[in-house]
Amino acid sequence: MALRGAFRTRCGLLSLLSQRLPHGNHVRGCVSPFLSTHRRNNSTAPKIKVDFDQTAGVSIMTLQNPPVNSLSLDFLTEFCSALEKLEMDKSCRGVILTSGQPKVFSAGLDIMEMYGKSPERCGEFWRAVQEMWLKLYSSNMVIIAAINGSSPAGGCLMSMTCDYRIMADNPRYSIGLNETQLGIVAPFWFKETMVNTVGHRTTEIALQLGQLYSPTEALDIGLVDKLVPEDQIITTATQTMTKWLAVPDHARQITKSMMRKPTIDKLMSKREPDIQNFVSFITKDPIQKSLGLYLAMLKKRKS
Numbered sequence: 001m002a003l004r005g006a007f008r009t010r011c012g013l014l015s016l017l018s019q020r021l022p023h024g025n026h027v028r029g030c031v032s033p034f035l036s037t038h039r040r041n042n043s044t045a046p047k048i049k050v051d052f053d054q055t056a057g058v059s060i061m062t063l064q065n066p067p068v069n070s071l072s073l074d075f076l077t078e079f080c081s082a083l084e085k086l087e088m089d090k091s092c093r094g095v096i097l098t099s100g101q102p103k104v105f106s107a108g109l110d111i112m113e114m115y116g117k118s119p120e121r122c123g124e125f126w127r128a129v130q131e132m133w134l135k136l137y138s139s140n141m142v143i144i145a146a147i148n149g150s151s152p153a154g155g156c157l158m159s160m161t162c163d164y165r166i167m168a169d170n171p172r173y174s175i176g177l178n179e180t181q182l183g184i185v186a187p188f189w190f191k192e193t194m195v196n197t198v199g200h201r202t203t204e205i206a207l208q209l210g211q212l213y214s215p216t217e218a219l220d221i222g223l224v225d226k227l228v229p230e231d232q233i234i235t236t237a238t239q240t241m242t243k244w245l246a247v248p249d250h251a252r253q254i255t256k257s258m259m260r261k262p263t264i265d266k267l268m269s270k271r272e273p274d275i276q277n278f279v280s281f282i283t284k285d286p287i288q289k290s291l292g293l294y295l296a297m298l299k300k301r302k303s
């Protein structure tokens with residue numbers, strides 16, 4: 001009950017949507033026409049800034065896809081290419097992931113990539129989401145998330161792929177896999193990443209409720225590892241990185257692989273069926289309506 005109460009307070013808006021929408025495949029509602037003209041970030045400016053400190057062997061990757069670092073196909077493609085370059089560069093041993101946008105680490109998958117798109121385009125998008133997860137989760141580098149803002153759904157997934165999570169101690173921020181609140185379902189590899197992070201029972205509750213946690217709650221359940229004042233997040237991440245890089249690379253890498261390989265292998269062996277599953281699910285009419293209503297609600301909240 002306490003959990004549910006906390007959830008209602010934290011996610012009033014999301015709850016509002018779930019009250020308005022019957023769950024499952026019975027969603028009915030009209031999609032506002034303005035959604036088709038949703039403002040897109042078509043800028044050609046780099047969406048990832050990489051600052052490499054050669055002496056320390058550490059890069060800071062700053063996500064800069066305004067307004068909310070949503071994970072669009074373009075963003076994911078650029079992100080994977082930047083990460084791959086760092087992975088190949090033997091002098092880079094650690095990466096700190098952070099956001100250049102105020103108040104938001106990442107708003108998760110770009111909902112516009114899943115709304116009103118062709119099955120082919122949805123498939124291309126999903127492959128890019130898988131690729132981001134595979135590259136991050138299997139990286140040989142130490143990856144530390146400096147979570148300086150809210151991090152729902154895909155943003156939480158991205159954070160959970162990291163080796164250590166430091167979050168800004170601001171009660172306005174939240175983190176969690178809230179997919180069910182959008183009428184969609186976190187796929188098995190999202191679920192397993194969370195199980196590997198916080199355990200089975202906590203994941204079961206979190207996923208069914210689509211729970212978003214405050215930084216303090218996230219620390220309590222082990223979804224993040226440390227809270228610091230926002231202005232100390234990069235210094236703390238840098239200090240933490242020094243500690244992690246003091247461990248011999250090969251021993252740490254083999255250990256990391258041992259912990260994560262079963263989940264990685266599972267997705268690797270099911271990549272194509274997972275894409276087909278996503279495309280067939282996301283293009284269903286009730287799911288599209290659900291997403292449309294959610295987008296409309298996000299906009300209405302501003303007015």
Ligand SMILES: CCCCC/C=C\CCCC/C=C/C(=O)SCCNC(=O)CCNC(=O)[C@H](O)C(C)(C)COP(=O)(O)OP(=O)(O)OC[C@H]1O[C@@H](n2cnc3c(N)ncnc32)[C@H](O)[C@@H]1OP(=O)(O)O
Pocket residue numbers: 038039067068070103104106107108109110111112150152153154155178179182184185186187277278281282295298299302
């Ligand atoms: C049975 C087997 C199933 C198999 C698999 C099938 C299924 C699918 C799995 C899919 C997994 C999905 C993962 C996801 O990540 S879905 C995305 C979930 N994200 C969210 O719910 C976050 C929504 N956003 C927010 O809560 C807030 O925007 C915020 C991040 C807390 C930031 O708040 P604030 O600073 O107040 O910004 P605004 O809300 O005003 O937003 C600014 C503009 O950005 C637009 N926006 C926000 N989030 C997204 C997004 N995720 N995608 C696209 N666009 C987004 C928002 O509408 C505003 O737009 P505007 O300026 O044009 O009005």
